Amino acid sequence: MALDKADVLHIARLARIRVAAEDLEGIASDLNHIIDWVEQLGEVETDTTAPMTSVVQMALKTRDDVVGDGGYADKVLANAPETADGFFVVPKVIE
Amino acid sequence: MTGAALIKGHTGDWEVVIGLEVHAHVVSESKLFSAAATTFGAAPNSQVSLVDAAMPGMLPVINMHCVRQAVRTGLGLNAKINLHSVFDRKNYFYPDLPQGYQISQFKQPVVGEGVVVIDMPSGEPREIGIERLHLEQDAGKSLHDQHSTKSYIDLNRAGVALMEIVSKPDMRSADEAAAYLTKMRSILRYLGTCDGNMQEGSMRADVNVSVRRPGTALGTRCEIKNVNSIRFVRQAIEVESWRQVEILEDGGSIDQETRLFDPDKGETRAMRSKEESHDYRYFPDPDLLPLEFDQSFVDDLRAGLPELPDAKKARFVSEYALSEYDAGVLVVERETAAYYEAVVDGEGAGCDPKLAANWVISELFGRLNREGKTIAESPVSATQLSGLIKLVEDDTISGRIAKDVFAQMFETGTDAAAIVAAKGLKQITDSGAIEAAVEKVIQASPEQAVQFREGNQKVAGWFVGQVMKATQGKANPKLVNEILKKKLGG
Amino acid sequence: MMSALTDLTIAEAGSLLTKGEISAVDLADAHIAAMEAEAELNAFITPTPERAREMAAAADASRARGEAGLLNGIPLAAKDLFCTEGILTTAGSHILQGFEPVYESTVSENLWQAGAVLLGKTNLDEFAMGSSNVTSHYGPVKNPWGRAVGRDLVPGGSSGGSAAAVAARIALGAVGTDTGGSIRQPAAFSGIVGMKPTYGRCSRWGIVAFASSLDQAGPLTRTVQDAAIMLRAMASHDPKDSTSVDRSVPDYEAALTGDVRGLRVGVPAEYRLDGMPAEIEALWQQGITWMRDAGAEIVEVSLPLTKYALPCYYIVAPAEASSNLARYDGMRFGLRVDGADLTDTYESTRAAGFGAEVKRRVMIGTYVLSAGYYDAYYLKAQKVRSRIGEDFEAAFGRCDVLLTPTAPSAAFTIGERQDDPILMYLNDVFTVPANLAGLPGISVPAGLDREGLPLGLQIIGRAFDEETMFRAAGVLETAADFTAKPPAL
Numbered sequence A: 001m002a003l004d005k006a007d008v009l010h011i012a013r014l015a016r017i018r019v020a021a022e023d024l025e026g027i028a029s030d031l032n033h034i035i036d037w038v039e040q041l042g043e044v045e046t047d048t049t050a051p052m053t054s055v056v057q058m059a060l061k062t063r064d065d066v067v068g069d070g071g072y073a074d075k076v077l078a079n080a081p082e083t084a085d086g087f088f089v090v091p092k093v094i095e
Numbered sequence B: 001m002t003g004a005a006l007i008k009g010h011t012g013d014w015e016v017v018i019g020l021e022v023h024a025h026v027v028s029e030s031k032l033f034s035a036a037a038t039t040f041g042a043a044p045n046s047q048v049s050l051v052d053a054a055m056p057g058m059l060p061v062i063n064m065h066c067v068r069q070a071v072r073t074g075l076g077l078n079a080k081i082n083l084h085s086v087f088d089r090k091n092y093f094y095p096d097l098p099q100g101y102q103i104s105q106f107k108q109p110v111v112g113e114g115v116v117v118i119d120m121p122s123g124e125p126r127e128i129g130i131e132r133l134h135l136e137q138d139a140g141k142s143l144h145d146q147h148s149t150k151s152y153i154d155l156n157r158a159g160v161a162l163m164e165i166v167s168k169p170d171m172r173s174a175d176e177a178a179a180y181l182t183k184m185r186s187i188l189r190y191l192g193t194c195d196g197n198m199q200e201g202s203m204r205a206d207v208n209v210s211v212r213r214p215g216t217a218l219g220t221r222c223e224i225k226n227v228n229s230i231r232f233v234r235q236a237i238e239v240e241s242w243r244q245v246e247i248l249e250d251g252g253s254i255d256q257e258t259r260l261f262d263p264d265k266g267e268t269r270a271m272r273s274k275e276e277s278h279d280y281r282y283f284p285d286p287d288l289l290p291l292e293f294d295q296s297f298v299d300d301l302r303a304g305l306p307e308l309p310d311a312k313k314a315r316f317v318s319e320y321a322l323s324e325y326d327a328g329v330l331v332v333e334r335e336t337a338a339y340y341e342a343v344v345d346g347e348g349a350g351c352d353p354k355l356a357a358n359w360v361i362s363e364l365f366g367r368l369n370r371e372g373k374t375i376a377e378s379p380v381s382a383t384q385l386s387g388l389i390k391l392v393e394d395d396t397i398s399g400r401i402a403k404d405v406f407a408q409m410f411e412t413g414t415d416a417a418a419i420v421a422a423k424g425l426k427q428i429t430d431s432g433a434i435e436a437a438v439e440k441v442i443q444a445s446p447e448q449a450v451q452f453r454e455g456n457q458k459v460a461g462w463f464v465g466q467v468m469k470a471t472q473g474k475a476n477p478k479l480v481n482e483i484l485k486k487k488l489g490g
Numbered sequence C: 001m002m003s004a005l006t007d008l009t010i011a012e013a014g015s016l017l018t019k020g021e022i023s024a025v026d027l028a029d030a031h032i033a034a035m036e037a038e039a040e041l042n043a044f045i046t047p048t049p050e051r052a053r054e055m056a057a058a059a060d061a062s063r064a065r066g067e068a069g070l071l072n073g074i075p076l077a078a079k080d081l082f083c084t085e086g087i088l089t090t091a092g093s094h095i096l097q098g099f100e101p102v103y104e105s106t107v108s109e110n111l112w113q114a115g116a117v118l119l120g121k122t123n124l125d126e127f128a129m130g131s132s133n134v135t136s137h138y139g140p141v142k143n144p145w146g147r148a149v150g151r152d153l154v155p156g157g158s159s160g161g162s163a164a165a166v167a168a169r170i171a172l173g174a175v176g177t178d179t180g181g182s183i184r185q186p187a188a189f190s191g192i193v194g195m196k197p198t199y200g201r202c203s204r205w206g207i208v209a210f211a212s213s214l215d216q217a218g219p220l221t222r223t224v225q226d227a228a229i230m231l232r233a234m235a236s237h238d239p240k241d242s243t244s245v246d247r248s249v250p251d252y253e254a255a256l257t258g259d260v261r262g263l264r265v266g267v268p269a270e271y272r273l274d275g276m277p278a279e280i281e282a283l284w285q286q287g288i289t290w291m292r293d294a295g296a297e298i299v300e301v302s303l304p305l306t307k308y309a310l311p312c313y314y315i316v317a318p319a320e321a322s323s324n325l326a327r328y329d330g331m332r333f334g335l336r337v338d339g340a341d342l343t344d345t346y347e348s349t350r351a352a353g354f355g356a357e358v359k360r361r362v363m364i365g366t367y368v369l370s371a372g373y374y375d376a377y378y379l380k381a382q383k384v385r386s387r388i389g390e391d392f393e394a395a396f397g398r399c400d401v402l403l404t405p406t407a408p409s410a411a412f413t414i415g416e417r418q419d420d421p422i423l424m425y426l427n428d429v430f431t432v433p434a435n436l437a438g439l440p441g442i443s444v445p446a447g448l449d450r451e452g453l454p455l456g457l458q459i460i461g462r463a464f465d466e467e468t469m470f471r472a473a474g475v476l477e478t479a480a481d482f483t484a485k486p487p488a489l
């Protein structure tokens, strides 16, 4: 399966990474090189194998329903590029 | 198919097909994957942990109470509980989604198929299938009206546990959708798993609408996002189904798309931001292991479930001989049903169940509605209302007087017996006193007496009224009738 | 005196501190001086000398009160992937420009609780994606061993700054992270010990995530004993990490008995790669001989899917990374490059904030998870991963530890292997399988190649059996008697 420039553009948009038109070709060839290589996994027989869900044997860790965090809007906002009145400020969201 | 309200287009009939995705906030103190609080209306970003803000290196740890709430809800929806379920990441970019993904359940939800019975005014029960229920994180809130080119983001809601409850496309009218939502909200409130408050966004619905010629295959659907009242759901379905019918009748076709309902304009419109062809790239969240529990966990939760509206309604019908309708009205809210039962056989109370149902439904509900009060805020307690009804039952006061007494109880919170005693409202059952009053009225109205003897029923009523007036309504109406008949020989 | 202090092991420094022969402040000063002197290695993104002096003074004070922790007064470096409260944390990326966490990672907090002293935040491949430390936004790190051959060599990666700092005697030890070999491979390239614990042994809370199911923190030190000491301090059960294991932390140092008699050492036939340099093969044979001579039983085992580990990794890791790195969006922290609208801002920020390798992996990850490809790539890789895990389990039915080379070559020249990503990925061919299976692994410096550059051998243990792994590694270390040091400035 070879990716073309349009595929790369689509992937880049999904990933929200701007790619210049002149770079699409090069990236496509890079990605195709890697994808061709990983496709050798097709040689491995996995018909009766379940996908790995956790790498070590353990049970899901759980919490009790207790409030013990939050209450520090200043810290939450401390590294924000832009804030106002306790809010994060971002470019206008269009619904 | 019952309940189908066909749309009469100019080329023939159309059937509306509706499926609902309800997002219900789980009642919990802390969020699904963080220990920040969930209370509504706090200062912006004050209920946000570093996990909710998706700071680098932050990790989710699940709130087991939320899992129990989801399982209890599943049981309340008569649904299959999955002992093994998986949290996936749903990837998309949005400023109110700090992680860049929502932790949700995609392939393996915690709850599978179930069924909800909705109550239609026709009295015919309809079963609506539940496809699934899964747990997921809510997003934060974007405020768009603070600035001309910027949006303001508050993450207080980000990470609050949601149950997404997906119905099958089993509804055929706006009425059915409204009945489904009403029933869903009722069940959730009984269970205490969601407060059902649609104004505050604790319960929201995505409405999937399509139309088709009756008996044909499903049409292309549109999803109307985040409708936040039952009234709006009804309106949205009506305008959207008409919009689709008009397009189809004009020879057009429906685009599968996401739309918004604008209640001010009474229309739906396509959302402008079309997410990148909705490729969410779901995969199991590697920060979490599968959610697993055993059957005994489910059984224990089942054993602790309250009596739910359907069971309660059936019991009210069989135990108290109520009509389906009255029982249905009484069980919508758990608190109302509890109040009613306290009137009928609560401690220090006890009265006729049918009388009690009438009093609760017409007098109490009517008055509470006018005052904008909830049952919990009722100035008349269940014991007090029962006391009043007992006075009617044993002929201490008439039904008419009882209404006045009730009004005073509502104003003052005083017991019925005290009001009756203080105001001397006890019914006159002494036939001598009533006879005297009857005599007086007859003497004062000879013409009417003649008409009465001639069998004029209207005049009979008028006589009763005059006697009641003369006794300030205290005369026992049954005795008045008897004596009138005796005196006038009717 | 100064060079003597920086030449100590953690164990030696600890004992001198205990005896009161040196102070933590002296030790910190000597290492701060070394850090300044070795600035040309570019091992640190953010040196924290002031913080180091304060922490050292505090360590001396707590020792005076009789409250010395396991690492009291030991100057360490931390990979700049660990979030450190109030100290710039970059992950080697432009996108975290100016980011000062308001929290401390669990592992680093554990170290400071044990009395360790932070010298600074070390350079790394951007978001830990690399095997050469050349993808850092803050420039490549030089391997101090380059001085031996007169070329600028890579230190390996991604924990390249940490490895260089320990090798160049700037820090007594360092913490790194290992997702596919990012501790063990730079340790091998730098002639030091690098250890990746069992997945779940160290908390991931507060470590910038690369690939959640593979990432694990571990120590880089100059001896196996030091690695055992450090791991004991780093490891803990953390309720804030759902994948952190609830097991008590053993005294790993006590496991270093020097006795491997009867220990079954597995040698996986499939690690004998086509085209593997003869020197690597020879060193491996030497290691086998050392272990046999020490009384271990050598067992040939088979890990049939070894050649599929790398391609499997290059699906799983980028997929997880593509999602983990979505939070770097310019909205709440770090770099924001304003665009015409929201989408433009996202795309501009991420285009400017991420380097080429990160973009490549995010795009690969996005692709393998996307509609229509998930089953063919991601799901398939997770199935292969299950089978790789099963292979290890079968092998560990026949042996107690595995002995393999750490990397297929010695350190290479900066700029080499840049044109072909797969050539670069091959650096991790021997280390990646342990990450896929969650197993502990350690690289021990075992010899020099013909140019005089260090080579490492790897011991892989059973899950949560770091003790046996350390015991074997200790014996290997003794036998190898690696005393070579990179030439001083």
Ligand SMILES: [Mg+2]
Pocket: B021, B206
């Ligand atoms: Mg939806």
Ligand SMILES: [Zn+2]
Pocket: B023, B136, B164
């Ligand atoms: Zn949802």
